[in-house]
Amino acid sequence: MRVSRFFMPLLRETPAEAQIVSHRFMLRAGLVRQASAGIYSWLPLGHRVLRKIEQIVREEQDRAGAIELLMPTLQSAELWRESGRYEAYGKEMLRIKDRHDRDLLYGPTNEELITEIFRSSVRSYKDLPRNLYHIQWKFRDEIRPRFGVMRGREFLMKDAYSFDVDADGARKSYNRMFVAYLRTFARLGLKAVPMKADTGPIGGDLSHEFIVLADTGESQVYCHRDLVDMPVPENVDFQGDLTPYINQRTSLYAATEEKHDADAFAAIPEDKRLAARGIEVGHIFYFGTKYSKPMNAKVAGPKGEDVHVEMGSYGIGVSRLVGAIIEASHDENGIIWPESVAPFRVGLISLKADDPKTREVCEDLYAKLGAAGVDVLYDDTEERAGAKFSTFDLIGLPWQVIVGPRGLANGQVEVKNRRTGERQNLTPEAALNLLTRGNG
């Protein structure tokens, strides 16, 4: 993509409403624009990041055996009356009437709808287990939206729902999501710690929140320090026994404030105690028959008896993750994207767009990087060099290739790593080689 043809409205000054660093950078770098309180338009740069996160989430859900579908944003109130939550949910739920005066709602979550889909189609325990998920916009009419996309009213969420014939199976489904989440957050460049959590209005007796540690986090959390850098399971057999991965983590203390046990925390060796702020990026629940009973979701068991299915639900805040990643990865100059979610992998900066030699080298690199499958944002404008440097540091692409007459006099371009600040002077061929390595 050429900057001269892209749509990337940057702000040089920070809008007054942005209080935390991720919100400031998201506005300044042109990732989002607020449409109204807690509701955002995603501009091209932000949209690319959102899609990349979504894709990683999708791949790890699929790997763990979950199956994607797509449910609507608007739901009929009828189903919610069945579960009793139409009354219970309160003002957080946005209620709408259609032209026939029928009650609709903008879904804050989808347990009722997925249960309806399941109960109308599945009859036998032989069709279990199943885990169905979708990635869809949700709306919760927060009393006070804040922190940009971290606490919006409209947000993109991955929510999965598991169905099992018994509690033992449900526990296995829960464990599969637990491990899938560890892998997902690691791929997003985050250190997320699973913590014992409050189940809230969704209910149930087994629940973990996945917390990214950040000073601006909304939750107070307590855990054993070793959990933070614990390596992520590789080459997982999701059909096999996952309990060792779970036990490894749940045997160490980790809890959010609601579930905090001061005595258990004090039992941790002092140098391993960690009390910190955190951002909740995922939440998994096992809630048994909470919805299958009132909504009568049953299958025939092995002996021909009717059993209410055992369910769990598993959320990841996709749009919130954009903010969380920035909170966890930035410096004073701007965002530092992990390679896996960067809107472009490489920024190609022409320092003198009207110099024939500079342009020739840039165009050649742009074409060859593109041909090698590398996402490149090529600044071909006639802006001044300093402005371009500031822009690219702000938008945080992992690599910058800086091309100008001064370097080309020695046959070299400069490759800068955004995270480390490390610079190398290389021939254009060597730069190309470096940036296409390991990029299929």
Next chain:
RNA sequence: CGGGGCGUAGCGCAGUCUGGUAGCGCAUCUGGUUUGGGACCAGAGGGUCGCGUGUUCAAAUCACGCCGCCCCGACCA
């Protein structure tokens, strides 16, 4: 929803107390000089002062009502 604050050009703000017909910086456009870390000079464009009602010869400024947004608290992926 309770408490506090803000709404004036795309962004950041001054002007409001003490009414007199709107200004600064950045951004934008034109011309010129520049050109490796947010250039300089000259000129230009851009504002129903959030909306409505009222007071007044006259309202960004005063009064009342409404709307929007932000911050602190209780709730949440």
